Amino acid sequence: MKTSQRLDYAIKKLYRAFYNNELHPECCKQCAVGNILDNTDSWKHLSDEHGALKLNYIGNLHQAFGRKFNGYTPLELLEIEATFLKACGYKLPLHHKNKKPKKSTDKDLLFEGLTAVITYLCNLDNIPNIMDYTKLFEYKNEKATHQTKELIA
Structure with a gap:
């Protein structure tokens, strides 16, 4: 399955954070967005509260200018964090x-x-959810409808 560069990077960073015990929901540098943004907390200035979905003046300014942070708009970053929390x-x-x-x-x-x-990230990029494992268990006439190689490729 072909994915975007921003999705690839985000998943790699989140995977690494999860397995290195560097994922912490209450820390702006180690939460989902903090990890996607290379363990920086500058994104917290886009809204007035951690977990809020409303951009503040600075966030609206960046959004209006089309600014992206590692491929994500300010509004998308707030949605990512709210989804995680x-x-x-x-x-x-x-x-x-x-x-x-x-x-x-x-x-x-x-x-x-x-x-x-x-x-959520897969939905943003309009690709099937890579976390959906249900295809592994689809069958017809007591035989798997998909080969494992098809699902991984």
Whole structure:
């Protein structure tokens, strides 16, 4: 399956962060967007609250000028982060009074967040969800309808 360069880079960075224990939802440098943007936190200046979907003045300015950060617009970055946080069990925006998971770095929880983010990233690029494993189990007349090689290629 052909994917965009921005999607390839994003997935590689998220994969690396997940397996190196460098993914943390509450840290602007180690969250989903922080990792996609090379562990920088400059993206947090696009909105007034972590997890918010509303661009602030700076965010709107970058959006209006068509600015992209590692291939993603400011609005897309906010959506990516909100998708990640929601899937990890946070009530948005991030605030100490809002609901959050007991153990924010639990691998199962982070995997749920990554799965949601990758699904969203695939939707942005109009490609089938690469996390969808259901084709592996499709069958007809008790035989697999797809060869494993077809699915991986």
